[in-house]
Every structure is written in C-alpha cells, then in structure tokens.
Amino acid sequence: GENVEQHPSTLSVQEGDSAVIKCTYSDSASNYFPWYKQELGKRPQLIIDIRSNVGEKKDQRIAVTLNKTAKHFSLHITETQPEDSAVYFCAAWNTGFQKLVFGTGTRLLVSP
Amino acid sequence: DAGVIQSPRHEVTEMGQEVTLRCKPISGHDYLFWYRQTMMRGLELLIYFNNNVPIDDSGMPEDRFSAKMPNASFSTLKIQPSEPRDSAVYFCASSLGGVSYNEQFFGPGTRLTVL
Numbered sequence: 317g318e319n320v321e322q323h324p325s326t327l328s329v330q331e332g333d334s335a336v337i338k339c340t341y342s343d344s345a346s347n348y349f350p351w352y353k354q355e356l357g358k359r360p361q362l363i364i365d366i367r368s369n370v371g372e373k374k375d376q377r378i379a380v381t382l383n384k385t386a387k388h389f390s391l392h393i394t395e396t397q398p399e400d401s402a403v404y405f406c407a408a409w410n411t412g413f414q415k416l417v418f419g420t421g422t423r424l425l426v427s428p
Numbered sequence: 429d430a431g432v433i434q435s436p437r438h439e440v441t442e443m444g445q446e447v448t449l450r451c452k453p454i455s456g457h458d459y460l461f462w463y464r465q466t467m468m469r470g471l472e473l474l475i476y477f478n479n480n481v482p483i484d485d486s487g488m489p490e491d492r493f494s495a496k497m498p499n500a501s502f503s504t505l506k507i508q509p510s511e512p513r514d515s516a517v518y519f520c521a522s523s524l525g526g527v528s529y530n531e532q533f534f535g536p537g538t539r540l541t542v543l
Contacts, residue, residue: 350531359519359534360471405471415484416461416532418471 318343318410322419335396337422339406340388348409349389355402396426432535434520440541446508449538453522462505463519510542
C-alpha cells in the first residue's frame with residue numbers, strides 16, 4: 317500500500333521566517349496531495365491541496381510544490397506568524413486503494 | 429451547513445464497557461471516514477463508507493471495533509469491550525466523491541478515555 321513519510325517532526329522558526337515541510341510517497345498511483353493544519357484540540361482542516369497534473373500551487377503565504385518523478389511534495393509557508401503554530405499533516409490519495417494516507421505530522425512553532 | 433457533527437465530544441468509560449460514537453456527515457456527501465488519532469500512531473484511517481456501504485475496513489484494529497452506516501445521514505463506531513489502549517481522539521470525516529477526489533471535512537472529534 318501507500319506509505320507517506322513526513323519531515324521534520326518538529327520545526328521551530330522565528331516570526332517572519334519561512335518554514336518548509338517535506339513529504340514523500342511511495343505509490344505512483346497517488347494523484348491528489350492535500351495539506352491539513354490542526355491546531356491544538358481542534359480538528360484537521362484543509363489549507364491547500366495539489367493534484368498530480370500541477371507542479372506548484374500558491375495561496376497567499378502558503379505554497380505547495382510537487383515533484384512526481386521523485387515522488388515528493390512540500391509545503392512552504394512564508395512570513396510566518398505565531399498563529400501558524402500548529403501540527404501540519406501531508407496526505408496522498410491513492411487511486412488504486414481509494415484511500416487518503418496521512419503523514420505523521422510536523423509540529424510547527426513560530427516564536428514572536 | 430453545520431458541518432460534520434459528532435457525539436459525544438468527550439467520553440470517559442471503564443475498561444470492558446461498550447462505547448458508541450456517532451457521526452452525522454455533511455448533507456449530500458457520499459463518503460464517510462472514521463479516523464483514530466493518538467500521539468504514538470498519528471492519524472489512522474479505521475474504515476470508510478461510500479453510499480452507506482463499507483468499502484475498506486482494513487484499518488479496524490480488531491473484532492472489538494465495528495462500524496455501521498444505516499443511512500446517508502448517520503454512522504456509528506462501536507467498541508465492545510473497550511480497553512485502555514483504545515483511548516484516543518476519534519474523528520469522523522465526509523467528502524463528496526466522484527471522478528476526482530475531493531476535500532475531506534472533519535468533525536470536531538470524540539475524545540475517548542478508557543480507564
């Protein structure tokens with residue numbers, strides 16, 4: 317089945333810095349890659365997603381890049397703010413198994 | 429729309445007791461997912477339904493866990509008997525399927541503590 321690895325597990329940055337979280341997937345049949353943000357005690361919420369026919373997508377301060385050949389995708393947050401502090405999960409939707417497989421999460425801490 | 433609704437939000441029970449978690453998906457969504465989240469294992473897919481039919485239950489940890497979806501607006505996840513290692517946050521999520529995969533919307537979760 318699909319396996320999604322996510323790094324780093326924790327990331328501490330200063331306010332205003334950029335943050336990058338990386339994920340790799342194993343099955344080339346995966347074609348949809350969402351990123352979820354989960355604040356403490358809250359539910360995961362979609363912040364951005366990308367499909368396999370696109371290499372990059374941007375939404376204000378966040379962007380996601382996808383390299384299908386290398387089977388990896390990344391989340392980029394620029395000009396980080398304290399409210400960006402949360403756990404971020406990447407995921408891959410596998411068309412063969414018809415399921416969304418999540419990475420293990422990255423705890424981002426943005427210090428003022 | 430009220431979003432995905434789960435009940436109860438918190439459940440504390442003793443080992444050996446039966447626990448039933450409930451979920452109401454977003455109206456019109458045809459996929460429903462049950463996840464379990466723990467610090468050790470992260471976010472795990474337990475089972476999912478399409479049009480009320482269970483499609484993949486390979487994530488259900490053992491026979492103590494069962495899930496049903498009697499209609500398009502209601503699903504239950506039952507644990508019988510419960511054990512302390514079942515303590516976790518259980519999320520229900522729903523999505524609108526089709527040719528292209530679409531966003532999963534998560535409910536607020538049920539925090540289960542088994543003593």
